[in-house]
Amino acid sequence: MTLREELSEYAERSAGLIEDSPQMDEENTKRKIIEPLIELLGWDILSSDVELEYSVQMGSGTKKVDYALKREGTPVVFVEAKGCDTPLDQSHENQLKSYMRQVGVDWGLLTNGRKFEIFRRDVSSNRPNEISVPHKALPVSVT
Numbered sequence: 001m002t003l004r005e006e007l008s009e010y011a012e013r014s015a016g017l018i019e020d021s022p023q024m025d026e027e028n029t030k031r032k033i034i035e036p037l038i039e040l041l042g043w044d045i046l047s048s049d050v051e052l053e054y055s056v057q058m059g060s061g062t063k064k065v066d067y068a069l070k071r072e073g074t075p076v077v078f079v080e081a082k083g084c085d086t087p088l089d090q091s092h093e094n095q096l097k098s099y100m101r102q103v104g105v106d107w108g109l110l111t112n113g114r115k116f117e118i119f120r121r122d123v124s125s126n127r128p129n130e131i132s133v134p135h136k137a138l139p140v141s142v143t
Contacts, residue, residue, distance in 0.1 A: 010040055018084050018113060026083035030066065033113035034081050043069050054078070056099045065099045075105050082112040093117065 001009075014033050018024065024032070035045050043050050054068035054075065067079035080096040082088060088110060096108045100121060108119040 006040055010036060014113065022084065024084035024113065026081060026086070029083045029113040030081050033084070034067075034079065034111060038067065038069065038079065048073075051075075056102050058098065058102060063099065065096070068105075075103055077107040077109065078103075078105050079109045079111070082110075084113045086112050088112050088115050088117065093119075 014036075017032050021028070038045055038050065049070045051068040051070060053064040053066065056063050056065055065078045066081040067077075068075040069077040069079065078096060078099050080092065080099070082092060092110055096110045097119060099105070100108045100119065104121075106121045110117040110119070
């Protein structure tokens, strides 16, 4: 099966789960929607390459990003999850972007299982910024 076919199957399955449980909370969304996607993209959720609740030093405190996907022990993707019952908004984007900026992670995914926002660090200027990556060309959608 090709990745496109696997993604299509994933999207269909996820849409069915969301339709059956439209008020799915964050923990169920992570387990049923987000973790299968992480696995599908080639990350072993049970390995040391995936860290749940990764600590990010923010000023004098510590915040936690839901998933840090790592290569050779270094985070390369942050995934910030919300429940299907939570509409994504600007504060959620800002939360993920601040985590990415603080650690220097180049890629981020913000999702509530219904909507997927991909961000990457734009380092083309003197002041790196996290920008949304258009994904209209992706082969599948779970919305």
